[in-house]
Amino acid sequence: MTTQVQTLGATRTNERLGAVVLAAFFGLGLVFMAGFAPAQALHNAAHDFRHTQNFPCH
Ligand SMILES: [Zn+2]
Numbered sequence: 001m002t003t004q005v006q007t008l009g010a011t012r013t014n015e016r017l018g019a020v021v022l023a024a025f026f027g028l029g030l031v032f033m034a035g036f037a038p039a040q041a042l043h044n045a046a047h048d049f050r051h052t053q054n055f056p057c058h
Pocket of ligand 1: 051057058
């Protein structure tokens with residue numbers, strides 16, 4: 001019983017950590033990849049996103 005609870009807790013923590021890492025990876029990837037994308041619309045979208053996140057821009 002106790003082992004089962006600890007296992008569930010550890011699994012939940014690992015899933016949360018994985019979600020945070022995944023979100024950070026996609027977030028940074030979106031900002032940098034969209035920032036260098038040739039498409040003007042994509043660039044503007046990334047630009048707006050940077051401003052909403054107070055990302056140093058210009
Ligand atoms: Zn800007």
